[in-house]
Amino acid sequence: MGLSRALREYLNYLSVERNASPNTVAAYGRDLSRYLSALGERGITSPDDVTRQAIEEHIATLAGAGLAPASVERAAAAIKGFHRFMVADEVCESFPTADLPLPAKPERLPDVLSVGQAEALLDQPFPKTAAGQRDRAILEVLYGCGLRVSELCGLDMRDVRLGEEVVRVFGKGSKERVVPLVGSAARTMGDYLGRWRPGLVGRVPCQAVFLNQRGGRISRQSVHAIVERAGRVVGIRGLHPHTLRHSFATHLLEGGADLRAVQELLGHADISTTQLYTHVDRTHVRGVYLAAHPRAHVRE
Numbered sequence: 651m652g653l654s655r656a657l658r659e660y661l662n663y664l665s666v667e668r669n670a671s672p673n674t675v676a677a678y679g680r681d682l683s684r685y686l687s688a689l690g691e692r693g694i695t696s697p698d699d700v701t702r703q704a705i706e707e708h709i710a711t712l713a714g715a716g717l718a719p720a721s722v723e724r725a726a727a728a729i730k731g732f733h734r735f736m737v738a739d740e741v742c743e744s745f746p747t748a749d750l751p752l753p754a755k756p757e758r759l760p761d762v763l764s765v766g767q768a769e770a771l772l773d774q775p776f777p778k779t780a781a782g783q784r785d786r787a788i789l790e791v792l793y794g795c796g797l798r799v800s801e802l803c804g805l806d807m808r809d810v811r812l813g814e815e816v817v818r819v820f821g822k823g824s825k826e827r828v829v830p831l832v833g834s835a836a837r838t839m840g841d842y843l844g845r846w847r848p849g850l851v852g853r854v855p856c857q858a859v860f861l862n863q864r865g866g867r868i869s870r871q872s873v874h875a876i877v878e879r880a881g882r883v884v885g886i887r888g889l890h891p892h893t894l895r896h897s898f899a900t901h902l903l904e905g906g907a908d909l910r911a912v913q914e915l916l917g918h919a920d921i922s923t924t925q926l927y928t929h930v931d932r933t934h935v936r937g938v939y940l941a942a943h944p945r946a947h948v949r950e
Contacts, residue, residue, distance in 0.1 A: 651741050652695055653686050660735045669823050673800065681725040682732055697733075697742035705729060705746055709753065719753065726752050763886070763897040765904075768793060770884045772834065780849035781863065785876045787842035788860060788868075791817075792877070792891055794835025796898035796916055799870045799891045805859040812840050821917035829915055899924070 661679050664670040670678075688708045694700055709729075712722045733747040763771070772793065776786040791802060801819045809818040810831070817831045831839060843859070852865020860868040873891055881889025895916070902912050913924040 651697070653689065653697055653700075654695075656697060656736055656741050657682050657686060657732065659739070660732050663735060671800070671822055671824070674822075677724065678728040678731075681728040685725070685729055685732075697736050698744050700733070700744065700746055702746040702750070705750065713753065722753050726750070761890070761893045761896060762900045763893060765901060767884070767886060768894075768897055768901070771880060771886065771889075774880065774884055780846045783838075783842050783846040784850065784860060784868075785880065787838045788873060788876055789880055789894070790835040790838040791831075792894040793898055794833065795819075795829045795831060796895050797829070798895060798917075799873050801917075802891075803858075803860065803868055803870055803873060806857045807843075807859060808857070810839065810843065810859055812836065812843075819917065822919075825917065825919075827914065827917050 657679075660682070661675055664678060665672075665675050685708060688711070689695070689700060689704060692704055694704060709722065709726050712725055713719075717725075730747045730750055730752075733745060736742050737745045772786075772789055776782040788802065791797060792799075795817060797819060798821065801821055804820055805817065811817070812831070815830060815832050815836055816828050819827050819829055821827060847859075847861065850861040850863070850865060852861075854865065856866055858867035860873075862868045862872060877889050877891045877894070881887070899912050899916055902915070903909070909921065909924055913921050916924060918924045
């Protein structure tokens, strides 16, 4: 079996057997297609002909081309997984990535809004139109529930339970979790669903919570544009939906929430991912210490 056919089978394996999200499969497909092209330029088309040197040089080329460290790390992980699959599936005998280390990824603290910025963003006047009130509900839910963009776009009407004050979310790998929907997020969502969403429904009914102007499910690209535009109105340039998720987590921790609870709300499989927010919270913790400890201001 050649590398191209092995790649098709690997991507199918990720989708069907590993239940990887379509976005993950697409990203791995791009990374590995670029990898196979690089191998092809070396005349390598058979899995058993791939060498450790060829792999290391390809990864070095990616880093030298200016790709973000996270993108290089993901490409290396995709290559390792691909070769592991080929060995397990007996496509080949050689295992050139057996002990290949992933490139070091420098820790990058997530961007977060201050509480004041979040309030300004959400309290700005939105147009009293179906689209305007949809946009307001999108921002409230992103910040109030800490959803990923893909999770927000994937919400169906049956997932929102206003009476129970919860929303059912399907995260990475279709893993289900239930997130509280309370306060201004619940009030705004209820208003949108009851008064404004019917104005967006098209001739063919769609079960998506958030609809575009044609009555179909809103896209991730549209949500990105909505968030960026709303941020610009209140002087926040380049606002990204994920910043609202980061702010959700950081503000919960600043308010005294337990790290395990935040992990569950975010849908993180590993608490080490959630612990990144404890670094963001250091300034707040220092302020609390200075304000509360009786000897914090004692001088010699």
